[in-house]
Amino acid sequence: MSRELISYLLRRFAQFLLVIFIAVSVNFVIPRMLPGDPVATALARLQTAGTGQTMDIQAVSDAYRARYGLDQPLWNQYLNYWADLFRLDLGVSFANFPQPVSAMIAAALPWSVGLLSTATLISFFIGSYLGGRLAWPGSGRGIRMLVPGMMVLSAIPYYLLAILLVYIFAVYLRWLPPAGGVSTTRIMRADWATFVDIVRHAILPIMSIVLGGIGFWALGMRSQMVSVLGEDYITFAEAKGLSPGRVFFWYGIRNAFLPQITALALNLGAVVSGAVLVEVIFNYPGLGSLLYVAIRGQDYFVIQGVVLVLILTLAVMLFIVDLIYPLLDPRIRR
């Protein structure tokens, strides 16, 4: 590893830490800037809603006030907040008192990460490949017909597409389950049947994300590829007598891909917010659903915890992209 590469990596890591620091701090400040006393408001609302749950209001209230440490100076609260974070203590849920938020997030996180990363990567790679083929003069008519179809799919509002898929594959054909992350009757074990069950539940949400996103990636890749194909190194690669496949992948796709990766990094934010929509529609047990339920129930610490995790996930993913990028583009290592 060259010295430049090391310094690049260190700078990226410092940036990563900075992003995390800011995210955590903002997450601390915002609730304290809200008007009124969130604990009192929330508890009052719970009482009037008459959820029928028997809970000791005083105990809940005390727990939350102790959490907030409202009697302490802000600076102390801030330090305590960091200390709690390091102990992975994100508070407890109102709605499912006294379940710790960190446990709820830990249960939901793998579902979201598994579903969204799979779907995004499939959509990204297939879309990019198709876009590349679309720009390639030697591609057949099939490809040229395919991509406009993909574009139409991307233009359909996401929830309509999802409902359409559920109707076709779950209701009409009955091939796949319409919702959920796993069959309600299944006892989770590390066995083949459980795996198949999870995959069967994931197919429709993944399909909806892939179909919705593929056109976007194809279009971006096509314009990148068109400009790459005009480069002198493509002409020279052909002049060397290389096979079309080699020129396409190693000189075309390989170079057109780089800006796509930047676009992917920028789109990870949209992936996170898209998670809410997908998971709510498919009743998928991930972070998106958790956030949705928490917002509806004003389940304060859950919202705060999920948002924090989403931001951290995003920061981690951006950091990973930063780490991968210099492997793909040697010009970046500066």
Added chain:
Amino acid sequence: MSAPILDVQALDVVYDTPAGPARAVNKVSFSLKPGERLGLIGESGSGKTTMGTALMRLTRAPGRIAGGRVLLDGTDLLTLSPRALRATRLRDIALVPQGAMSALNPVMRLRRQMEDAILAHEPRRKKAEIDARIAELLTRVGLKPEVADRYPHELSGGMKQRAVMAIATSLSPKVIVADEPTSALDVVVQRQVMQTLGRLQEGLGAAVVLIGHDMGLIAQFADTVGVMYAGRLVEIGPVAAMIGAPRHPYTRLLIDSLPGIDVKRRLTGIPGLPPPLVKLPTGCPFAPRCPLAYDRCRSELPLPQETAPGHSVACHLYPENAELPPMPAPKEEAAP
């Protein structure tokens, strides 16, 4: 006399533009003996690059080769199957493209780009053999073998140019087409690169088509000089005759516009612009700018005719005149 290694016959290349077909290479014919050095010059836009790429059948849309033949050692490249064509590229005819600065893939190490060229033609080569060959090729163009492990952005302009020449000559082609290999280099590096090209040419005995703007550089290198104007090869002949006694008025003006050692000679430049390629005049394409043009020039296209062995010119002044008549000073551009 040996048979030509490259024989180009009535080559036509057209760009399909919204305004109609632009005839960028128009019925160009010439031939090259093994080991011959041909220099091709002409103003920007005269079709040099278009022709150079067509010689390798690398023409891309909106361009297309509309006619003619490119016989390489007797085989017409324009009718070969794609597979046979790929086998011919680099092995028999190699291109040093215009803008060789950007001819290397920025995200691949030079070694990979040299390797894949060799492997495309000799797939069974062992890694050690290829590495040895790469070191040898780089040394031959005056680069250190370690350069192979660099990325293009870690090379200077001159080094990139040499690296591209090393790749182009890696399979000892019989014909090398070098398109302005020295543009974008400073004068010192230009000379070095030209010397390297000359040495390579001698070592390989390859025929070279050297494309350039600079009559001075070309004249130093070439045995034969061809002049292109608006897609046509208007004159081609031995370098001494082309410099000493050019036949075509355009060649004359090109030489006169050379700064040269003789500073007293006024830097003239040629007034006017070449005709639009989508709307070529009926007669001689140079007629609107030619100081010697007469009626026939505007109605009838002059075809190439041999005025001396190996010297041919497309101009109505021949064969009536033995040599180019004295030319009046070029018409000044009409004041607007």
